[in-house]
Amino acid sequence: MSFLGNISNFDYKNGDWSIFKGRLNQFLLLNKVEEDRKSALLITHLSDDTYRLLRNLLHPKNIEEQKYKDLVSVLDEHFKPAQCSFVDKAKFYGATRGPSESLGDWAARLRGLASFCEFGTALDMNLRDRFVLGLGAGPERDKLFEADVNTLTLTRALELAGQAESAREAKAMVTNGAGVIIKQEPVYRAAGEATWARRAAPRAAAASAAAGDHGDPGSRCRVCGLKNHSAEKCRFKTFKCQKCGIKGHLRKVCPVRVNNLNTEEEDSDAGSFDCKECSLYNMRSEN
Known part of the structure; x- marks a missing residue:
């Protein structure tokens, strides 16, 4: 069966x-x-x-x-339980909430201890008092100390203590930085012509200062990149760069593209303007 x-x-x-x-x-x-x-x-x-x-x-x-x-x-x-004694009452009145004991478990344990004490009609009041006083120092007991003892019941005391405990845990999460973390995603934007110009301006000035162009025969013009004339005498000094849009140099010597210089583009840049002096010295040489 x-x-x-x-x-x-x-x-x-x-x-x-x-x-x-x-x-x-x-x-x-x-x-x-x-x-x-x-x-x-x-x-x-x-x-x-x-x-x-x-x-x-x-x-x-x-x-x-x-x-x-x-x-x-x-x-x-x-197995009949023994009659109530002062030992049973001492256990009840001396009980305190354990460090890891929940509020519900604490209230249930008190009811178990009270079952040996024969409180009679005073059971609810004794349970409420021991529940509050046995909580120990903390926001839960502080909250209950503010309540009216004449109207407070064990059920209401358990509810108020639970609210104070939840508030304490939430505050601890915020204080310790354990709250919800929102991941910040990077924002990518395409740089326009004006943005390139702003970025290229300081680099162009730095390149010009580093060049130290004083018209020496062996130095290159910082405007067009050719030799045997200074930047002050270059016919391209009033032209605007086709790469960064800044006036004062050609595209082939622009700092924005200096790391990726193309020889054929240099020739087309120089040849695209009517300058006999630059065309005269625009001769290729093999090292």
């Missing part, structure tokens, strides 16, 4: 009889177990030590001959 769900074995050394009995009763109800089979199911779900204990408690009666309600009654009597 197969059953719906499952139930673990009960070991009185490690388990709680009241919890096991509650789960066992629900298991029997779910599977509609007949009365004459309940005792057998209980016995088969007892550990060896628990079975031995029950057999000793029933002696001289035979454990296999007992009805389910009689077996449960014997175990109830044996």
